[in-house]
Every structure is written in structure tokens, then in C-alpha cells.
Amino acid sequence: MKNMLDNGFTTAKESWDWLLYPAAIVGVFIARAALGFCGDYAMAWVSNNVIAELRQEMIARIVQLPVGYYGDHVSGRLMSRVAYDVNGVANAATGALTTLVKDSLSVIGLLCWLLYLNWQLTLVAFAMVPFIAVAVKGFSGRLRRVSRGIQASQGTITQVLQEAIEGHKVVKIFGGQQYECDRFRRSVQEQRRLNMRVAIAAGAQGPIVQFFAAIALATIMAIALRQVGNDQTTVGGFVSFITAMLMLLAPVKRLTDVNAPIQKGLAAAESVFSVLDEKPEPDNGTVTLGRARGRVEFSEVSFTYPGAERRALDQLSFSVEPGESVALVGQSGSGKTTIANLLPRFYSIDTGSIRIDGHAIADIRLDSLRDNIALVSQDVVLFNDTIAANIAYGSKQGASIEEIRSAALAAHALEFIEMLPEGLNTQIGEKGVKLSGGQRQRLAIARAILKDAPILILDEATSALDTESERHVQAALETLMQGRTTIVIAHRLSTIESADRIIVLKRGQVIEAGTHGELLDRKGAYFQLHHLQFAEGN
Template identity: 50%
Template structure:
């Protein structure tokens, strides 16, 4: 088996780095009172750095050279005071910035989740779930670090560097020039490293999405993996992706680790120049012991903030790369909901006029010139071979997809003129692949319904009608039983009966049944059919079925092939026509046929 060359979900367009950082800062600036406290605390922290360097001058000259008793008394107290103030200021700046960071994480995750809830279905068709989850988890954490931790370092350490340089200029401008000689070389090194950091960071974001995607596939399909013996293949696939992720991280580490020694080497050159110049005979007369020690102390104190400022580049580039993914998602267009008409309860009159649809123009139309009228209260079954377009057709009704040509009308009005929420409130759906949430049975039945989950009477009635109470009564917690992740603690038939109960409780005028009884045994199916017969009364129903025995009583059967309607009629009429429907019927009901 070969591994796909790449996974979907990566945007080709990258938002410029400065635009990303501007948007990140806009999220942080909403909490400006906390940022103001942090800013003041950072300025105080920077001032204590300069204060400590300045303290070295009277310490050396007053205590060790002049033996001044006043200096000997107050300097120890000053040292304690400086570090006490520094500790309080560092705590305030770190705590307030972390608080802002977590607020930004919460806000971005909330915005992304709300955005995902309103994204069109085609977006999820094109993007891998693992990539989306990676953006919600890993990428947001990187963004938080860029929007808060980096601000702390940039402000506090920049002020510290400027303060120390100012003090050094005050002590001796000639010595300070020796430090500034290496500045262009440092700036060039930082610029080159910045480009590499951002490039590697983007690749790490994609790699983390691949890790999440593959792990999610294995967890979702663990039964398939086990039954088909795919453990070795999945392990090798994951190992390959995991190794690629490790290599990318090590490239980042190597870049970061080599960057600091280079900067420190330039600083060492500056330090050597200072020592050489300071010991020159012409300067020995100008510079006292205290001044020289204070200057060297200030320069050594420069190393730590300069190191952090150099390293913050990696943090910034990770955040910007992550921000490009996050804002790329947030900039994706939402479902078009330009309809203005409200709809309380539809009659259920459905019309399709010359409808054509394709998922990809290069692959051709999936539906071709479909014309179909479904009267209010009519039950229409859609049958045909796999890939004939049955499911695509019914997916147009709730506007999961928009047709490229033609119109879909509900009660004589183009469905695009209705508000989406009003349109979808008219439709109940039971699919072949049932989705249940990790919640109680009662909450799953009442999901999306105006009925409160605490209204046990109506939930019980829906469960009874769906023949679900036969197994619910045997459960220790009854309706309050947790069903597990996607109903994993229930059988396929039990999950489908809950889905039918959910549709019954919604009481919508239009019902879509997509292989709704496929997971039920013969006896349960017979009971469900009785419930459905009652449910279908006065409701417009579209039934998709491969088992033709389930649609024989439909008011009309529409036979589809290659995206077009081939035959239409009742079960008896279609058998008499001896066309495709009759052929499929013979296949299913002959001794050697397929069911």
C-alpha cells in the first residue's frame, strides 16, 4: 500500500506575516487594562536591571576604593530592595500576560468553532478533519505564545537593552561604540534566521495536522484496522509521519541553537574590543574601577535580554505560521444565508426544475437536468445503482450543496429565498450512517428539537414509536444511559432506532430516509415500518433505498442512473415496464441474487 503524497487542508494562499501579527495584537489589545499593568511591571523590571548595573559603580568606588562607611551601609539594602521590586514586577508582568494569553486562546477557539459550525458542507469534503482539529488545538497554543509571551520579551527586554545601552553611553561613549560596531552583523544574522524559522514553522504546522489526521483515522476505524490486519501498515504510516515531524522540530532546534552562539560570538568580539580600548593608556586616566566594573556589568547583563530577543524570533515565526492557518480558516466564507423569507411550517410541495450539479467540474455532472415534482404528503422513493445521484439529490433540499443550474422549490418558492434555519427546520433526516453524541439517550433523541430533554413523556412516545424502548428498558439508566462516542456502546440497529426516534420527535413536514432501516433485523424492520407508516401520514417523504422491499408501498418510485431520472412509477407499474427497476428487483429477489 502506498501513502498519499499529501493530505488535504493546506491553503495555497498565505496571509502576510505582518498582517497576521497585527490581527493577533488586535485580539490581545481587547484586554488593554491587563496589558497596561503588565507594561508598567515590565518597565519596572527593566529599570531594576539598569539599577543593578548602576549600583556597581558606587559599590566598587565607595566600598572597595574609598571605603565610604555610608556606601557600605546603604548598598546592601539597595541590592535587597532592587531584587524585591524586581520579583514583584516580574510576577505581575508574567501573570497578567499569561492571563491575556489564555483569554486569546479561549476567544480564538470559540470563534473558530462558531465559524466551523457555519461552514458549508463542501469545506469539510475538501479538508481533512485532523488538520482542522490541529488548528483548534496545537496552532492556537502557538498563536497565544506569539501574542503574549513574545510581547513580554519584546517590550521588557527591548527597554532593558535600551536602558543598559543608555547607562553605558553615560559612563563612556567611546566604549559603547565598540558594542554598536557588531550591531549590523547581529541584525543580518537575525534576518536570515527569521526566514528559516518561518519556513520550518509552516512545515511543522502541516506535520502536526498529519499526525492528528492519521491518529484520528485509526481511532475511528479501529475495527477495520483490526479485522483486516492493518496494524503494521498503520504503524509504519504513523512512524513515517512522526519521524518527519521529529526531523522538522530538530531543524528548528538546530537553527535556534546555532543562532545563539553566533550572536554570543559577536558579543565576545565587542567585549574584547572594550577590554582592549579600556586598558589603553589614554583611557586609563578617565575610567575609574567602579565605572569600568559598572560598564562591564551592564554589558554582561545585556547578554540575557539579547539572547531572549534573538530566541523570541523563533516564537514569533511559529505563532505567525500558526496564525496563517487560523486566520485562513476564519477568512473562509460561511454558508450563504441571504434568504429573507421566514417559514413557520411548510406544506411540503417540492419541485426540482432542470437541476444539474457537479462536485468538481473536471469530473462531470453528478446530476443532469433533473425535473421532479413531489406533492405534499407524497412518499417518493429514489432507487438505483450506487453512484446514480440519489443522495446528492436529497442533499440539495437542505442546501448542503447548491446546484450549478436549475432551481429547487419548496411550496413554490426557491429555497435560496428562505432563511437557512427556517428551511432546515422543515426537514427531519435519518441516514444510513447514524450520528449520535456522547450524551444520554434522552438528549440524543431530543437533539435539535424544540422539545426539552426533561419532557420525558414526549421522548418516551417517540422512542416507543421507533421501537427503541424494547432495548432502552433493559439498560440500567434507561433514557439517562450514556451512549458513548458516536453511540459506540449501542448496536447498529439500536443507533438507527434512536435516529428514527429523533426524527419522530422533531415532527417536521418533510422527512428524508436514507437507508433508514438498513441496520435492522427483519423483525425490527417490520415494527419500524409500522411506525414509519404512521409517521409518513401528512408528510412529504423522500426515501433512498437499495433494498427494494422497503419501498414497494411508496406512492411513487423514481429510478435514477448516471445522475438522471430513468423511470418513474409505482412498484407495480415499474415491474410491468420491465426496465432497470424490474431488473434490480429480479436480482434482489432471485435465489442467486444479491440483497
């Protein structure tokens, strides 16, 4: 602008130099379009890559976290962090960062040009910087705090939605539709309120900054016009200075507006990295078992769940020989399920020791320890995949179709699998919703059979089944238990009468042990439990 106004109009009469100016403008815009496309594509690639890698890192850390972490954190909030908070980090790391760098360079370049043209007038512009900085700082803390609240509310929304969908039968049968709608409405309204607070802060910040910029521009314009009148600057210099000042407004506005996404991104980063910074399960073991013989020994084991007042296990001692089946019975809270949780080291014991083949489980590598243990519980966990994929899960996903069929046959599951439209390739839906309870349980048994671990834990594996399903499942369990060290946790005493040994627990201690017949003859705690169930059954 300066060169064209000062020289362009005079040279246009004498040569073709005037063509340089329109040609330069076309060239600048072509270059800007090409570089802009490349920049947009590159930043989109970076943004999507940041999101993908953060999500992969988060799920890699989540599956390594201790069991206690899942009890202390709502699953909906964890899902929200992976699904939504990562986007906030990516936006701050790419879009906001790009604006910050690009517009900062634009502002620096324009200020250098302004200093070159007229340093006195430029100092007037600098006088507004402290006022703008104070305004931006004042809004930053507010935006960060509200952004944390928005992320928490997003987790609540996800949680309420997840519970309403997963519990849809309970919602329907107990008439909870309006209750769930009210819960969801409160969560959504809370997030809307917080979003409006962000909108107020972000919206007010821009006009305040622009107000100071307008004061600076008006002051500069008045002084510049005075200087032109006194021949202290040229028309071209004046126009160039004003143009540069006007060009400053857009990047300055974007720089102030970028504060909101940056604060959201910082709050999201706190949420995301709080997961990534969590310590995974401790694994200080150095012993690799190979295939264990299966001798299990609990020696004076004591354990208290975090936050509990009473010990779940109190100086508990018992042992299981290789290939032996031992049933654990007792009233609720006696410590049966705690034993099942401690053997695979889902929790670490307080005192005492748990040994497998003479090795303390704390000294065994976690992967080696769990390779030797199979678990079948009342709460069957199946995935929204094919039957074959659910049987050949995890370390067994490379199993052949013949091996999967053999495991299904041994689990008495092949008979219903072959009746399904696509057999082993049938999709079973979320949590196996397309199958009955007995069918789901038999798939879990087939999965344990395919794993072929020497130690087996059966945690109330038949308690929720009808008589016909229980018959099939019990036959499958007998096949599974052959040649394996088995710890059976049972509520129905009729299902464990054939166990090699029955241990009766009370308040985390062994109070009786023996075979079914021996314990009945003693007429102690087991006899009372058996008599009570028999009376209830009649």
C-alpha cells in the first residue's frame, strides 16, 4: 500500500510497472490459498492423530489399572474421558495452538512494520497491552474452572444414559421412565448452565479487548492525521500505518478468543492425564511358572478392603492339592469371593502369604500367574462379537475352529450353537443379550476349557440358572474340573456335595472342613446350613 500510493500512480503514466501491483495481489492470494490448504490438511492430520494416539494410550492404561480403581471411579466418567475429553486436548493442541502461533507471528510482523513506519505511534498501541493482559488473565481462571465442571457434567450424562440403556428392563417394569428422564434432564440442564457461563466469559472477553484496541486506534489515527497535516509523514505512510493497524485487530481478536478453547483444553488435559498418570497394577514378580502343578496354599492370610472397617479375611489358612476340588461355603460376607479375588492378585493381601507350587504369588509375574488360572463366575462377561471370538478370547484368539468346536462340545454348548443361523460366527449382541442365561454360562465354561489352565475358580457358576440349564452347566463343569485344582464357591449346597473337601467360612476364618458326609455327621455349622436350605427347598 505504501509503495503503490507513494510511487505507483506516478510510474503508471510512464511504463507498464503498474501491472506489477495487481499481479502481486493475485500471486499473494494464490500462494495463500495453496499454503492454506496444505496447512489445514496438515493440522487435521495432526489433530486426528493426537486424538487416536491419546485414546489408544488411555485404553492401554485403563486395562492395566488395579481392580480397586474401577470400584472408586464411575464407568460413565471414564468413558467420557476417552470419548470427549480427548477432543478438548486435541483442539487445544492443534486448532488453538495454530491460531496462537500464526496470529502471534502476524501481530509481531505487523508491529515491526509499524515500528519501522512510525515508532512514536506504535508506542501508543503498546500502552494498551497491559490493560488487555489483565482482561485476558481475569477470564482465564474462570474459564478453566467452568470447563472442569462441564467435563464432570459430561461424565454424569454418559453415566445416566448408560444406566438407563443397560437397565431398560428394570426401568420398564418398575415404571422408572420419568425418573430416568428427570435424571437426564437435570444433568443436561447443568451442562447447559455451565456452557452458558463459558459463553458469557468468552463473549465478554472479546468486546473488552476490542474496546481497548479501538481506543488505541482512535488515538493513533488522531495523531497520524495531525502528522500528515504537518508533513511529518506521507499519505502512503499514513495509509500503510492505518492498514497495518486495522490488520492487527483480526489476529488480536482471535488471540483473545483462543483463550477459551485453550482453557477448555487445559482442563481436558488435566482429566486425560490424570488417567494416564495412574499407576498400573504393581507387578514386581520375577518368577515364571510355566504350567503349574496346581498346589494352592493360603497361610495366615489377612485382608481388608479399602475403606472397610472389618477384615474380610482374618488369619485364614487352608491348602488345596493338585487336582483336588475344594468347595467354600458360608453366609454372605464370610470371605468366599474375597478368596477368589486374592488368588489371581486382583488385590494384594495385608499379611500372610498365598502360594502356588511353593511360590508366593507376589513373586510370580502377573501374566504367568493369570495364565494358570481360569475363572467362571455367576456374572458372565461376554462381548459384542461372534460366539467363536468369545470362546477364543484373549491369549487364545489364535485357536483353530476345531479347537473352538471341541471346547464348545465339552461345555455342552455345541448343541445350541449349531441351531443358530451362523453357528460359531453368530453375533451374540451386547453382553450376550441374544442368548439365555444357561447358554451364556456354557460359553464361559467353553472359554475356560479352551484356556486349559491348571487352576480353576468357580464363583457361584450355577446359582442363577433354572433346573434344566443347571443340569447342562453342571455336566459341563464336571468336564471342566477333571484334572484341575478347583476352588468352588457355591450357595446351593446340593451342587458341591461331590467335592473332595468342603471348607466352611465365617467372618473370614475357617470353622469347619471335611467331606459332605463328615460335616453332616458333625452336625455343626455346615449341618445347619444344609438343614436350612433343605427346609427352604421344601
